Amino acid sequence: MEKKELTNKERLAIPPQKMPEQGPKERIGNVNEVPYGFTEEMAVAEAERCLQCKNAPCIKGCPVEVNIPVFIKFIAERKFREAVAVIKETNVLPAVCGRVCPQEEQCQKPCTVGKSLKSVDKAVQIGKLERFVADWEMNQAGSESPSIKPSTGKKIAVIGCGPAGITVAADCRRAGHEVTIFEALHKPGGVLAYGIPEFRLPKKIVGREVDNLVSMGVELRTNMVIGKIYTIEELMAEGYEAVFVGTGAGLPMFLNIPGENLNGVYSANEYLTRANLMQAYSFPNTDTPIARASNVAVFGGGNVAMDSARTALRLGAKNVYLVYRRSHEEMPARKEEIHHAEEEGVQMNLLQNPVRFIGDDKGWVKAVECLRMELGEPDDSGRRRPVPIKGSEFTIDVDVCIVAIGNASNPLIPHTTPDIQTNKWGNIIADPETLKTTKKGVFAGGDIVLGAATVILAMGQGRKAAQAINEYLATGAW
Amino acid sequence: MNKILEKEFFSPQVFRMKVEAPEIARKRKAGQFVIIRVSDAGERIPLTIADANASEGWIELVVQAVGKTTTDLSKLSPGDSLHDLAGPLGRPTHIEKHGTVLMVGGGIGIAPAHPIAQAMKAAGNTVVSILGGRSKELVIMEEKMKAASDEVIIVTDDGSYGMKGMVTDAIQKLIDEGRKIDLVIAIGPPVMMKFVSLLTKKYDIHTLVSLNTIMIDGTGMCGGCRVSVGNESKFVCVDGPEFDGHLVNFDEMMQRLSMYRDQEKESIDHACKLGLR
Ligand SMILES: Cc1cc2nc3c(=O)[nH]c(=O)nc-3n(C[C@H](O)[C@H](O)[C@H](O)COP(=O)(O)OP(=O)(O)OC[C@H]3O[C@@H](n4cnc5c(N)ncnc54)[C@H](O)[C@@H]3O)c2cc1C
Ligand SMILES: Cc1cc2nc3c(=O)[nH]c(=O)nc-3n(C[C@H](O)[C@H](O)[C@H](O)COP(=O)(O)OP(=O)(O)OC[C@H]3O[C@@H](n4cnc5c(N)ncnc54)[C@H](O)[C@@H]3O)c2cc1C
Ligand code: SF4
Ligand code: SF4
Ligand code: FES
Numbered sequence: 001m002e003k004k005e006l007t008n009k010e011r012l013a014i015p016p017q018k019m020p021e022q023g024p025k026e027r028i029g030n031v032n033e034v035p036y037g038f039t040e041e042m043a044v045a046e047a048e049r050c051l052q053c054k055n056a057p058c059i060k061g062c063p064v065e066v067n068i069p070v071f072i073k074f075i076a077e078r079k080f081r082e083a084v085a086v087i088k089e090t091n092v093l094p095a096v097c098g099r100v101c102p103q104e105e106q107c108q109k110p111c112t113v114g115k116s117l118k119s120v121d122k123a124v125q126i127g128k129l130e131r132f133v134a135d136w137e138m139n140q141a142g143s144e145s146p147s148i149k150p151s152t153g154k155k156i157a158v159i160g161c162g163p164a165g166i167t168v169a170a171d172c173r174r175a176g177h178e179v180t181i182f183e184a185l186h187k188p189g190g191v192l193a194y195g196i197p198e199f200r201l202p203k204k205i206v207g208r209e210v211d212n213l214v215s216m217g218v219e220l221r222t223n224m225v226i227g228k229i230y231t232i233e234e235l236m237a238e239g240y241e242a243v244f245v246g247t248g249a250g251l252p253m254f255l256n257i258p259g260e261n262l263n264g265v266y267s268a269n270e271y272l273t274r275a276n277l278m279q280a281y282s283f284p285n286t287d288t289p290i291a292r293a294s295n296v297a298v299f300g301g302g303n304v305a306m307d308s309a310r311t312a313l314r315l316g317a318k319n320v321y322l323v324y325r326r327s328h329e330e331m332p333a334r335k336e337e338i339h340h341a342e343e344e345g346v347q348m349n350l351l352q353n354p355v356r357f358i359g360d361d362k363g364w365v366k367a368v369e370c371l372r373m374e375l376g377e378p379d380d381s382g383r384r385r386p387v388p389i390k391g392s393e394f395t396i397d398v399d400v401c402i403v404a405i406g407n408a409s410n411p412l413i414p415h416t417t418p419d420i421q422t423n424k425w426g427n428i429i430a431d432p433e434t435l436k437t438t439k440k441g442v443f444a445g446g447d448i449v450l451g452a453a454t455v456i457l458a459m460g461q462g463r464k465a466a467q468a469i470n471e472y473l474a475t476g477a478w
Numbered sequence: 479m480n481k482i483l484e485k486e487f488f489s490p491q492v493f494r495m496k497v498e499a500p501e502i503a504r505k506r507k508a509g510q511f512v513i514i515r516v517s518d519a520g521e522r523i524p525l526t527i528a529d530a531n532a533s534e535g536w537i538e539l540v541v542q543a544v545g546k547t548t549t550d551l552s553k554l555s556p557g558d559s560l561h562d563l564a565g566p567l568g569r570p571t572h573i574e575k576h577g578t579v580l581m582v583g584g585g586i587g588i589a590p591a592h593p594i595a596q597a598m599k600a601a602g603n604t605v606v607s608i609l610g611g612r613s614k615e616l617v618i619m620e621e622k623m624k625a626a627s628d629e630v631i632i633v634t635d636d637g638s639y640g641m642k643g644m645v646t647d648a649i650q651k652l653i654d655e656g657r658k659i660d661l662v663i664a665i666g667p668p669v670m671m672k673f674v675s676l677l678t679k680k681y682d683i684h685t686l687v688s689l690n691t692i693m694i695d696g697t698g699m700c701g702g703c704r705v706s707v708g709n710e711s712k713f714v715c716v717d718g719p720e721f722d723g724h725l726v727n728f729d730e731m732m733q734r735l736s737m738y739r740d741q742e743k744e745s746i747d748h749a750c751k752l753g754l755r
Contacts, residue, residue: 363733
């Protein structure tokens with residue numbers, strides 16, 4: 001029987017579907033993913049909330065312009081395979097993006113449903129729907145590999161196996177080129193593997209995407225630190241006609257305050273790498289240790305800080321303080337992560353800033369001294385600048401501190417390839433449309449160009465770079 | 479996968495291992511290291527490239543079994559493979575003609591000193607090597623060091639071989655004899671490097687030390703290997719491993735090396751309990 005078309009009023013009356021998830025008490029005792037995902041019924045109900053707007057403002061909110069109304073309509077019609085196909089036209093990692101995109105700042109922000117109901121929280125949950133169909137596809141047997149054009153015999157080197165590199169490798173391989181990815185670490189995935197924790201992005205999803213690349217015929221070489229084992233110049237001399245640099249923003253920033261080298265003070269990169277990549281969660285069944293602490297302070301307000309704080313809880317901390325120098329409103333983390341962190345008991349120490357770490361007689365951090373802040377005039381970023389309140393010093397007792405104030409660009413590649421120009425922050429300069437660097441044949445994209453950005457922006461650049469690479473290899477024109 | 483070609487024990491704890499690694503062998507320079515993993519659940523640990531042969535495609539590691547990973551490594555035999563091997567990492571030693579270079583190697587530190595001695599000699603320096611160990615069996619690679627040096631002085635804590643005393647006593651003796659020393663390179667336990675640096679500072683002799691901090695990635699991504707050098711924080715894996723010994727804060731570095739002492743014990747006890755070793 002033909003289902004009756006819903007009116008817009010009826011659609012707006014459907015409540016946003018709540019994705020079931022592990023309760024906060026239970027989940028801090030394990031590292032499993034927090035939300036379980038929509039059931040088919042929920043996904044269809046959520047999809048029916050979409051008004052299929054003619055002008056589709058949501059598409060403009062998505063950095064890679066996923067054709068949102070079309071894929072959602074397919075979900076409403078239970079044509080899940082078709083829905084995934086639509087997403088994959090522009091986004092090769094929907095299972096990842098559905099989970100980690102800051103949707104409330106991107107596709108869901110301009111959504112008409114959210115606007116009509118006067119809250120972005122009530123927008124159509126585009127990301128969750130994207131995750132649903134991507135997971136659905138993964139559970140189907142024998143999902144087919146994308147078709148690959150006949151071999152061109154041309155070789156491309158991709159440096160770094162994060163989202164940017166993965167995207168370039170897939171798109172260039174499809175065009176029939178021989179692609180080799182060189183990854184510094186022993187495991188592919190970039191931040192998706194070493195940074196973002198299992199409870200937010202299960203590693204098997206990343207593993208599957210990488211397996212897909214390999215089954216398409218992409219060669220993956222781990223443990224290859226480019227700049228050391230080979231310079232870019234040497235790769236080109238070995239016959240790689242184009243090189244893509246997608247090495248990310250892996251250089252941890254520190255606070256540069258006294259006591260920062262005390263034992264127990266970590267960069268977020270180190271803390272998360274130990275926990276995720278090295279699986280210190282399972283120590284001593286795995287060999288890499290991580291400090292187990294009762295009282296942990298995390299400095300910062302972004303996704304990296306939330307991930308660190310929630311990881312500390314899962315490693316058994318009783319008190320986790322998130323020390324952020326601005327207020328709740330200015331926190332750059334995804335809304336869902338802040339919400340999850342608060343539910344799990346992370347204590348938000350807002351408008352506070354650390355000034356020094358204090359050690360015990362064995363050189364282990366025992367306290368951190370902070371100052372209270374107030375918000376002054378807006379700064380360059382448009383956010384109100386935090387200014388310290390004189391004489392407001394106080395200390396927090398801690399045994400582990402995690403500095404999560406951001407990442408700069410790793411200088412390894414620029415240093416060993418002097419003809420690639422960088423800007424004053426050390427980011428590689430690349431044309432925004434073609435991602436060409438100042439060196440002929442070399443392209444760059446993702447965090448190494450953008451500074452610490454997002455998965456979808458890195459992929460978006462990867463996509464453009466692949467197009468430009470394919471064109472360059474066809475015409476030879478630079 | 480990198481195949482192990484040879485293994486030989488110098489003493490119950492110290493062994494050398496030749497590993498197939500043609501690309502690294504071609505590229506490595508004196509002073510550089512690799513990072514290895516022994517198994518999929520294994521830790522990443524740094525080891526200096528003690529020797530290499532580009533035409534035969536191997537590198538040699540000299541390792542002291544001190545904990546879980548190095549002990550696991552000591553159990554592998556020729557024909558087995560390392561799970562992971564990445565390198566060469568770190569900045570190579572700056573090689574030039576200084577005049578007389580004093581190479582000071584303590585214990586396992588003699589291994590990383592060897593390729594540097596070779597390169598310094600090849601650059602026209604007079605190389606005097608001081609090899610130190612607690613007792614005779616801990617003085618390794620004597621023949622190789624002799625081949626790479628103009629003169630070799632052996633020192634043991636207990637006097638069981640060579641001069642009795644510490645490497646600093648041997649350095650002091652050379653200074654007292656009025657020997658002109660243009661550069662000291664000291665590699666060994668952190669306390670040794672600290673006292674060598676304190677001594678040479680008195681005489682204003684430029685001194686390089688090779689630091690062995692705890693590492694993970696070895697690419698500058700985590701900051702776990704940071705040390706204070708002249709009040710600046712430096713990452714040993716990318717800015718080093720060699721630094722001016724007169725500027726390094728050794729006390730802080732030693733403190734950081736002890737960060738996981740309890741867990742290192744737990745790790746090896748756990749492996750024993752499971753009957754893994
Ligand atoms: C903890 C954390 C949480 C985050 N959460 C989110 C989130 O929720 N949503 C979101 O959208 N974004 C998030 N981000 C940001 C996002 O992960 C990055 O923007 C994205 O991964 C950048 O992709 P990329 O491919 O440019 O680089 P990366 O993912 O950094 O990958 C770079 C790869 O290159 C390798 N490499 C580096 N140097 C070399 C070399 N010399 N030779 C060979 N290989 C090299 C690295 O080992 C790495 O594997 C988060 C980041 C972190 C650190
Ligand atoms: C640049 C560099 C070069 C080195 N070269 C050599 C070498 O040629 N031969 C050799 O025998 N040793 C070398 N080391 C030291 C070697 O890496 C450690 O002995 C090894 O990591 C110990 O691991 P484990 O699991 O066996 O012992 P554990 O029980 O884990 O640790 C024993 C001690 O080793 C240190 N250590 C622990 N984990 C690490 C780690 N991930 N990275 C570095 N140090 C750690 C700590 O001080 C610890 O107290 C080098 C270290 C560095 C940084
Ligand atoms: S803006 Fe919202 S309601 Fe409109 S098409 Fe996009 S998702 Fe559907
Ligand atoms: S890729 Fe990200 S921004 Fe784009 S539609 Fe999907 S979840 Fe939204
Ligand atoms: S080992 Fe991670 S930065 Fe040096």
